[in-house]
Amino acid sequence: MSSVLAYCRPGYEVDLGNEILALGTEKGLYGYPQFKANSGFVQFVFHQDADASSFVKSQPVDQTIFARQLFEVLADVDIEDKSDRIGPIISSLTELADVPSCGLLFVEHADTEAGKELAKLCKKIAVPMRQAFRKQGWLTKAEQTNLPAMHVFFTDTDRCFVGVSDSKGRSPFANGICRLKFPSQSPSRSTLKLEEALLLMLTDEQREAICRPGARAVDLGACPGGWTYQLVSREMHVEAVDNGKMADHLMATGLVDYRPEDGFRYKPQFGQVELLVCDMIEKPDRVADLMASWLCKRWTNHAIFNLKLPMKRRYETVYTAIQSVKAQLAEQKIRATINVRHLYHDRDEVTVAVIRAL
Ligand SMILES: C[S@@+](CC[C@H](N)C(=O)[O-])C[C@H]1O[C@@H](n2cnc3c(N)ncnc32)[C@H](O)[C@@H]1O
Structure with missing residues (x-):
């Protein structure tokens, strides 16, 4: 088994799950979606070990309808001691045979009300997290957008998914969100x-x-x-x-x-x-x-x-x-x-x- 994590607008988990199911089936990659309503993300579990990686490499996010970001899950980390969140993340990755060298690290959260609280945590932890990943040799010293990116996606203060997105297929934006400044001359937010x-x-x-x-x-x-x-x-x-x-x-x-x-x-x-x-x-x-x-x-x-x-x-x-x-x-x-x-x-x-x- 293997899985991908995809982010969406909260409330669109069913649609995103159906879409990944359809896209996977077209590619001969089979599995099923797992999600909670209004969580803002879907974990899609593939029956075969290599299929999550194949899916992420062959499916650019901008060629999907509902996905804002997409990465292959390497670890699902429960954090018991909230005074040290980085330690368990590093430990869970060191257990893996192969952690790809990444050129970027995104520390992210869902686009929900609870996610707004997590945003503060993500901001605070991003710099020490980058230092810890560099120490392990998993993250380049300078940003390199042509390499895979590491994503640490907090679903709660004590749980996160860690994984890797493809350099060509990923969204370049944190949380997969393109924020734009409202032009004051426009008569509507539309x-x-x-x-x-x-x-x-x-x-x-x-x-x-x-x-x-x-x-x-x-x-x-x-x-x-x-x-x-x-x-x-x-x-x-x-x-x-x-x-x-x-x-x-x-x-x-x-x-x-x-x-x-x-x-x-x-x-x-x-x-x-x-x-x-x-x-x-x-x-x-x-x-x-x-x-x-x-x-x-x-x-x-x-x-x-x-x-x-x-x-x-x-x-x-x-x-x-x-x-x-x-x-x-x-x-x-x-x-x-x-x-x-x-x-x-x-x-x-x-x-x-x-x-x-x-
Ligand atoms: C969501 S608003 C458009 C907002 C606009 N895009 C903006 O950025 O300000 C929808 C508009 O469609 C118009 N509309 C709906 N049905 C229409 C029709 N059959 N013919 C022309 N306009 C129509 C409505 O009057 C309304 O102003």
Whole structure:
């Protein structure tokens, strides 16, 4: 037996477990998820010893929907004496035949209320933990991002999982969370969802080519304008479609063409656009079909949109919606990469980026 640990938004453990089960099965790696509801993490146990390592090495975190971080578990450590947490962690690893040389050490915790308390502990213990790992020869003196990273993930003040993530597949962020500063000029916090998507789901080359000054975009369900703000701040021209009220200072940029219309009936006013974005609160299959139809009619080159999630069977719902988009694009011989992520700034929704070959 072997296992991986994956972090998620608390409340999404079932979905993350189902996703790892499906991804593992596709790779011929079989096992089962273990988790507590609202814990913010899932331990997935594989039946075979080598399978956790194979899974982590073949599954980049950014190619999953619900995982924020993913590592192979080397030890599950119970700490009896809270005056010495580092000693038992070191002892449990010295028992192993092979501890890989790591270039980074993350001391982490779940994204829960209890986790907020653990954050203080993680901060306090990180420096002495690094020193102890270096002494053992498990951690390089200077950070090396091209090597595996060691993770010490506290689930409680007296328990942690210790393990190793892959240099190419892991999230570069502590706790797998990309924190962004809210731009005070944005009329809504939703702006952070699109900012995170543009930063993490597009390559630098794609971002430069798509979000270039002067390029045209359509924003369906745009008001009060948080997503439009992201596009306008990149000097794009935006057709902002919504019956609501658009922030005045965005209108004053001269880059926004406000259209108080139904997003499901709207057609681009000036021909094909570079990017379609959509944050309408609607059934996921309806939004997915609308996005697919814009791409198939060549009304847009690329699309970034949110799919609002139901209370249950969320992984299955997203999977079905995306399969439908894929099938519609394939029928029109449109080649595109489709990436789906439950981003940190998303709530009960996932973000989908459909990017055509440049
Ligand atoms: C979550 S809010 C969008 C927030 C926006 N992305 C932002 O960053 O400020 C959803 C918006 O979708 C709009 N909406 C819902 N159904 C719509 C439809 N059929 N056509 C146009 N807009 C719609 C609502 O009026 C609402 O303003």
